[in-house]
Amino acid sequence: MSREQLSIAELLPSLDSSELQEAEQVRAAVNQHLRGAVLSCLVDYYLDSSSSQAVLLLSSIREPHHKALLEKLNESLSRPGSRLGAVTLLGHLIRKQPPWVHHISHSPLLSSLLRCLKTDTDVVLLITGVLVLITLLPMIPQAGKQHIYDFFDVFGRLASWSYKNIGHLPVVQLVHLHAGVYSLFHRLYGMFPCNFIYYLRLHYSMKENLDTFQEVVKPMLEHVRVHPELVTGTQDYELDPSRLVQTP
Numbered sequence: 625m626s627r628e629q630l631s632i633a634e635l636l637p638s639l640d641s642s643e644l645q646e647a648e649q650v651r652a653a654v655n656q657h658l659r660g661a662v663l664s665c666l667v668d669y670y671l672d673s674s675s676s677q678a679v680l681l682l683s684s685i686r687e688p689h690h691k692a693l694l695e696k697l698n699e700s701l702s703r704p705g706s707r708l709g710a711v712t713l714l715g716h717l718i719r720k721q722p723p724w725v726h727h728i729s730h731s732p733l734l735s736s737l738l739r740c741l742k743t744d745t746d747v748v749l750l751i752t753g754v755l756v757l758i759t760l761l762p763m764i765p766q767a768g769k770q771h772i773y774d775f776f777d778v779f780g781r782l783a784s785w786s787y788k789n790i791g792h793l794p795v796v797q798l799v800h801l802h803a804g805v806y807s808l809f810h811r812l813y814g815m816f817p818c819n820f821i822y823y824l825r826l827h828y829s830m831k832e833n834l835d836t837f838q839e840v841v842k843p844m845l846e847h848v849r850v851h852p853e854l855v856t857g858t859q860d861y862e863l864d865p866s867r868l869v870q871t872p
Contacts, residue, residue: 632657633665639677647677654681659689667696671709679713683720690724698733707740708749715756718763728760729767738771741778747789747797754782754804758811768816769863775816776823779808783840784833802840809844817851818859 632653639654641647654662658681670678685693700710714737718725728734741753757778761767768775782805786798812820824845828837853862861867 632662636665636669636678637673639669639681640673640675651677651681655684658682658685660692663689663692664696667693667700667713670713671700671706674709674712679716679720682713683717683722685722685724687724687727690722690727694728694731694733698731698736701733701736701740707744708746708752711737711740711749711752711756715752715759718756718760721763725760725763726766729764730770734764734767734771735774738774738778742774742781745785747793747801750782750785751797751800751804754778754801754808758804758807761811761815765815766865769865772816772819772863773823775812776820776827779805779812780823780827780833782808784836787836787840805840806844809841810848813848813851816862817853818857818862821854822859 635650635653638646638650641650654666658666663682663685666678666681669675670682682693697710697714700706700713714733718728737753737757741750741757744750744753757775761775782801786801786805790798824841827833828841
């Protein structure tokens with residue numbers, strides 16, 4: 625890190641200063657050097673402070689500097705101590721719909737997020753992560769070609785995990801997790817109905833999954849209409865690149 629970059633990094637705590645002129649000067653200086661080491665320091669600053677100003681600056685990044693941001697987020701997601709903060713930051717960024725968001729579809733960051741959702745046991749992280757995935761999916765429909773069964777496995781794992789942890793976790797957390805799983809169900813059914821129903825049929829035909837189906841998944845199915853694509857579509861067509869447009 626150059627001396628100039630170091631001095632800018634040292635100014636980051638002033639981003640949230642109550643002195644508006646000072647905060648604006650720091651924002652301008654950081655924005656001018658928002659790449660490389662300064663970008664990395666800004667992510668670390670967010671992880672330590674949850675600064676809304678850091679989110680605004682990071683969401684203003686333009687290509688090709690998004691690559692360094694995605695790499696830094698992926699690195700932070702790989703460390704248990706910063707995992708929740710990294711997922712939270714990712715959620716803040718994608719909700720601002722930056723122009724580079726579609727690049728997440730072929731970034732290691734997506735695989736890391738999916739791995740967390742399939743293996744982690746921190747309920748707050750799972751709630752945050754599933755909401756991020758629900759928001760992200762319509763922005764990266766092309767990722768379905770490679771990751772569709774990862775998406776379905778996340779649903780299956782969280783549906784089972786939430787059911788098996790009834791009585792072991794605070795009710796309010798289980799309610800939020802169940803709401804997230806229900807929203808993921810609707811997202812996957814809306815985007816990939818043929819493939820998703822095929823997955824549900826296979827997954828819940830297994831004896832060990834029947835209780836989860838009866839208590840969690842069946843009530844979800846009872847509250848959706850028959851998707852037209854189940855009549856006119858096919859599993860292959862759903863993943864055809866010519867069809868992959870953003871789903872409302």
